[in-house]
Structure formats: structure tokens, C-alpha cells
Amino acid sequence: MSETEGKAPDLQAALAAWREAVGEAHVVVDPEALEAARTATFATTQTIPAIVRPADTAQVQACLRIASAHRVPVYPVSAGRNWGYGSRVPPGDGSVLLDLGRMNRVVAYDEQLAYITVEPGVTFRQAAAYLRERQSSNFITTIGGSPDASLVGNALERGDGRGPHADIFQHVCALEAVLPTGERIETGHARFPDSRAAPVFRWGLGPVLDGLFSQSSLGVVTRMTFWLARKQPWLREFVCAVNDDAQLWTFVDRLQALALDGTLKGSFFFWNDIKAYSVTQQFPYAAVGRTPLPDWAREKFREGFGRWAISGTLTAPDAEFGALLEKRLARALEGAFRPLSFGPEVLDGEGGFQGVPSEANLAMTYWRKRTPQPEDPNPDRDRCGFIWCCVAVPFTGQDAKRATDIADRVPRLFGFEPNLALLAFSPRCVYLITALAYDRDAKGEDTRAQACYRALTRELADAGYHLTRAGLQAQGAVPAVRDDSTAVRRRLKDAFDPQGILAPGRSEP
Ligand SMILES: Cc1cc2nc3c(=O)[nH]c(=O)nc-3n(C[C@H](O)[C@H](O)[C@H](O)COP(=O)(O)OP(=O)(O)OC[C@H]3O[C@@H](n4cnc5c(N)ncnc54)[C@H](O)[C@@H]3O)c2cc1C
Secondary structure, three states: OOOOOOOOOOHHHHHHHHHHHHOHHHEEOOHHHHHHHOOOOOOOOOOOOOEEOOOOHHHHHHHHHHHHHHOOOEEEEOOOOOOOOOOOOOOOOOOEEEEOOOOOOEEEEEOOOOEEEEOOOOEHHHHHHHHHHOOOOEEOOOOOOOOOOEHHHHHHOOOEOOOOOOEHHHHEEEEEEEOOOOOEEEOHHHHOOOOOOOOOOOOOOOOOOHHHHOOOOOOEEEEEEEEOEEOOOEEEEEEEEEOOHHHHHHHHHHHHHHHHOOOOOOOEEEEEHHHHHHHHOOOOHHHHOOOOOOHHHHHHHHOOOOOEEEEEEEEEOOHHHHHHHHHHHHHHOOOOOEEEEEOOOEEOOOOHHHOOOOOHHHHHHHOOOOOOOOOOOOOOOOOEEEEEEEEEEEOOHHHHHHHHHHHHHHHHHOOOOOEEEEEEOOOOEEEEEEEEEEEOOOOOHHHHHHHHHHHHHHHHHHOOOOEOOOOHHHOOOOOOOOOOHHHHHHHHHHHHOOOOOEOOOOOOO
């Protein structure tokens, strides 16, 4: 029997030890800060007794040893802007927040080999500024979420971005992770002393452990290397709109072929009218009176837009090559309701698709609010209701239609507008991303949104389309599996975290 087995959690002893380990100022018990930390973009009940802010890997090791010794659960966040998936709120009640925001150093950067190694607190804004200052020819993928979200938190959740590295976790390596026992491990070749290839060679020697730390509660990641994408000498954004659903699914098939043959190299999007509406303006209460948006108002907005927009980028080594790609794309999208058009040519430039983060999409979270979006958007603080549901769908028109029909129908049954996008991040698979946007101050909407999420994920799962990310809203909503993986994952968890102190209650193992 281990020393701690059977011992009751002792928060006060843990707090005293953490103060010793990270300094008094970095153990926060201020009620206002704790109240803010337990607030998400949907209803939660979890309480947070303290926030602990380590400064480096050694302090993370000390913090986890203390948590294990006193059996006090902890929940790590890198930037804590996991909006739409639970924000900073831990899955279990009474977990102390391990806030890694102070660990915000860029540890290594190589222009020629195109990589950057960062600590967990480094944000998209910070990384973009770092590369700009160095006049880098490379860029880090940006996301639609907050520029102040972290590279590491996003990658660990297997986030999605814009450009050729849209599947973000595919482009990382050399993780450093601290286990709940306090042990430190590095993945790939990084575990060998002075390994020259650690930041550029993903697999290392032996089993590949990187995935164990993604969407899991097996360790706290304290360092990670991101591979950068090279800015393209020639880039053009494109957009067209479709009004006829049958045509949309034909276009899905045609663009899949262009993704497979390399004409389309970066991510691209199919997004519906509601999504477009909610990014550009708030719910038209003055004209419509009450939610949900009636069909006549939706159609009025759609007049100039179409039911679906298709947008993305073409990139090429030069304008001549680019012109050929334009022709191929134009042929594939011939007959669109709003014909294909191109933005200005971007030569060796930046932009949303080549590394400049933007807050523009956060407007979506204020869609149903009756007050305007403030200068410094923070949907947790402003009681915006917002829940993401993201499922994986084979990249065919037939599957896209089957899954989208469900996501278009279910939110309406619960009084929400279907806010939908298909994100093409690979030639084989797309994400169908549904956003439930509502006002947490409107009576009953928190409860209704949660019920809607459950109905939506159940119907999608029954049709064969499963979640890619299980945020806090997914607790109890992930379907049973058909193999032995639950028991095997449980054994892994017990081996890595014998005291069960890291993110207990997360929807896994
Ligand atoms: C309008 C809008 C648009 C969005 N668009 C996108 C998008 O395009 N792509 C996308 O991917 N997401 C998007 N999001 C979702 C979300 O904002 C991002 O995924 C964001 O990157 C997550 O926040 P974070 O980096 O602050 O992560 P955190 O909140 O720090 O962490 C996220 C999760 O990872 C775990 N974790 C964090 N750090 C560590 C660590 N060091 N070790 C172990 N576990 C850790 C946490 O426990 C938590 O479960 C969007 C959200 C909104 C509201």
C-alpha cells in the first residue's frame, strides 16, 4: 500500500506546499478570480478552490508531486480560452487550476528548417509577432478563435486552422510532458542528449508517445515544437456562393478531387448563410422581435449571399502557375449562384491565411446578445452562450449531405439557428462544425442548448459521424465503444496517474 493510498484530499496542506514551490503571489484564492475562472460559455457547476501559476517545468513537476501527495485534483490550462468547449472550467468539481500562462517563452526558432519551439503560454498573437519581428518567410497556422489562445492548448485539443497546416497536431513534435507523478518525459529523439534532429524528426525511436498527451489527462505538456509553413510567393483568396443544395454536394465532390490532386493545398470552407450573418451582424431583434430567426428574415439576408459560400485560397510558386490553378477551380465551380471571384494577388505576403491572427470570428459568440460586442470580446465574462459540436465526415458530397441534413434540422427543433461550416482540412475528411449561439441571460436557453447539443451529437453518432473534440459539454454524451479500449485506456490512466489527480472526469480515457 502506497503512503497516500486511502488518504483524504488535503487542500490546505497542498496550498501551503504550492506557495512554497511557486511563491505566494502565484497561488490565487481571490474569490473574484475564482468566480471568473469557473465561468464558461454555457452552464457549469464546478467550483475551483485555487489557481496555481508555475513559472517553469521544474515548478510544474513540483506542483504535480504536491497534488499527488495531497490527492488534490488539478486541471491544466495554457491560455484558458477554450471558448465553446468549456473555457477554463475543469471537468470535475473542486479541481485547482494549473495556469501555465507564465510559461510563455519561445525556446527555439529556426528559419531554414521552419520550426518554432514554445512553452504552453505562448499565444497565436505572440508567435505571429515573433515571426514578424524576424521578418520570417514562414508562418504559424492561425485559428478562428482568440488570437490570445495558446499554440499548445489548441494543438493538444487537435485544433484546426487555416492554410496548409490546418490539421495542427499533424505538424508538431518533440513534446515535453510532466506526468502526475512528477516524472518528465520528452517524445521522439528529444529524449536523447544533444539530439540534433529532435525538432525536425517526429517519430524518434520506438513507440510514438506524442498522441498520449493529446485530448488526454495523462500529462501536462510543458514544451512543444511546431513546424511552420512557408509563405507562398503567390496567393489569391477565392469565394463563390451556392443557392441550390444539389449543386453544393456536386461542388463538394469536385473540390475533393482538387484537394487530392494538389490544386487546393490549404484548408477551405463551405459555410452557410447563418454563419455569414452571425459574423457580420447581431441578431436583428429590432426587425424580427424574437428568436429564432424566421425564414423570411433568413431569406432576406440570403438574397445577396446565397445559401452557402465556398471560400479558400489558391497558392503557387508564381502568377503563371497560379493562373492555371484559377482555371481549374473555375471549371469545378462553374454555374455557381454567385460566380467564383478572386481577391487581389498577394505576393510574398501575409494575411489571415498566412499567419495573421484575427478576432473577427468572435463576433459569432455575440450573435444573440442584446448589447453590442465590446472592444475586448470575452464571451465568458459577457454571458454569451456558445457551444461547438464538431464531427468528422468523409469528404464526399453524399456524406457531407447526410451529416449536414442532421445539423441543419436539429438546432431548429430547439429554437436555435443552424450555424454550420464544413472545413476541408485534408483530401479525405472534412469537419462538420455546428455552433449553437445563444444568450445566457435569456431564460431557459442554457438548458435548451445543452439538450440540443446532446440530441445533435446522438443523431450524428447514430448516422456514423462522431465527435472530434469532446469539450466539457460532451460529458456523458460520448457513445459507448465496441471494443476493449475503455478498460485498456483506464489501465493507462492508472499507470500514468496513480492518484487520479490530473483532470479527473475528462471525457476519456
Ligand atoms: C468564434 C470562435 C472560433 C473558434 N475557432 C477555432 C478554430 O478555428 N480552430 C480551433 O481549433 N478552435 C477554435 N475555437 C475554439 C478555441 O477557442 C480554440 O481551440 C483555442 O485554441 C483553445 O484555447 P486555449 O489555447 O486557450 O486552450 P486551453 O483552454 O488552455 O486548453 C484547452 C484544453 O487543452 C488542455 N490543455 C491545455 N494546455 C495543456 C497542457 N499544457 N498540457 C495538457 N493539457 C493541456 C486543457 O486542459 C483544455 O482541456 C474557436 C472558438 C470561438 C469562440
